Amino acid sequence: MEKIKDTLFYRFALTKDISFTLFDVIESVIILILAYFILKILYKAIAKRLPKDDKIKFASGYSYFKWLVYVVVVLGILNSIGVNLNALFAASAALLIGIGLALQTFFQDIISGVFILLDQSVHVGDIIEIEGKIGRVEEIKLRTTRAVTIDNKVLVIPNHMYLRNSLYNWTQNGTTTRESVSVGVAYGSDVQLVKSTLLEIANNHESIMKHPAPMVLFTNFGDSALEFKLIFTLNDSFIGSIPKSDLRFEIDRLFRENNISIPFPQRDINIIQKTN
Numbered sequence: 001m002e003k004i005k006d007t008l009f010y011r012f013a014l015t016k017d018i019s020f021t022l023f024d025v026i027e028s029v030i031i032l033i034l035a036y037f038i039l040k041i042l043y044k045a046i047a048k049r050l051p052k053d054d055k056i057k058f059a060s061g062y063s064y065f066k067w068l069v070y071v072v073v074v075l076g077i078l079n080s081i082g083v084n085l086n087a088l089f090a091a092s093a094a095l096l097i098g099i100g101l102a103l104q105t106f107f108q109d110i111i112s113g114v115f116i117l118l119d120q121s122v123h124v125g126d127i128i129e130i131e132g133k134i135g136r137v138e139e140i141k142l143r144t145t146r147a148v149t150i151d152n153k154v155l156v157i158p159n160h161m162y163l164r165n166s167l168y169n170w171t172q173n174g175t176t177t178r179e180s181v182s183v184g185v186a187y188g189s190d191v192q193l194v195k196s197t198l199l200e201i202a203n204n205h206e207s208i209m210k211h212p213a214p215m216v217l218f219t220n221f222g223d224s225a226l227e228f229k230l231i232f233t234l235n236d237s238f239i240g241s242i243p244k245s246d247l248r249f250e251i252d253r254l255f256r257e258n259n260i261s262i263p264f265p266q267r268d269i270n271i272i273q274k275t276n
Contacts, residue, residue, distance in 0.1 A: 225263045
């Protein structure tokens, strides 16, 4: 028994800063096994509460968290068995600083990806706007979000941009959105005719929803025109620029037929001549 004890606690010294015993090795293996099972149980407890579509994203994010935990556990084990971590860190301080700076944005992306996963702010299929760019989300990864614009260009958005910028989710409250088209008419125009014409145009467009019904607002007495806004609802705002263009073509046509003038800005210029 004494021989076994001596064997277990015999200290092997590789260098003056690194030494360990056989008992330290066995203890370290047990700690790593316990960490493995604890992480596995934690993963199952969280994953079973997530929607099916989010489990893949969570698995990807959890893998990073798992390796981070392993690094912390290993460092703790090395410190407990007699490895001088201060000397090790001091020798590699410059390298660690360089790596840290290089990976700063990388880890910001990962943390942002975790936040997206937890708060459910963005889902696949959502229409989002960030920094003036609009796209339909096709894929959400831990580090980036991939979205496709209306002209079929792919936006690869680093997830850290969600922390630094305002994100507009057009469809978080549903697929329908309120849109509008503004137009100005000349002073003296029949405003009731303008209103009925605009409503007729909106009600005849196949992409505009009947409920809620389109409406017309008389928004302002402008410098050169009476200003109106036609408000309507679309079921797919991602292609909203197309029905808006159709409405403008039809407004121009019907306004001409009804002798409703769309004015352009005018200015009166008075020339003052000075006599000597």
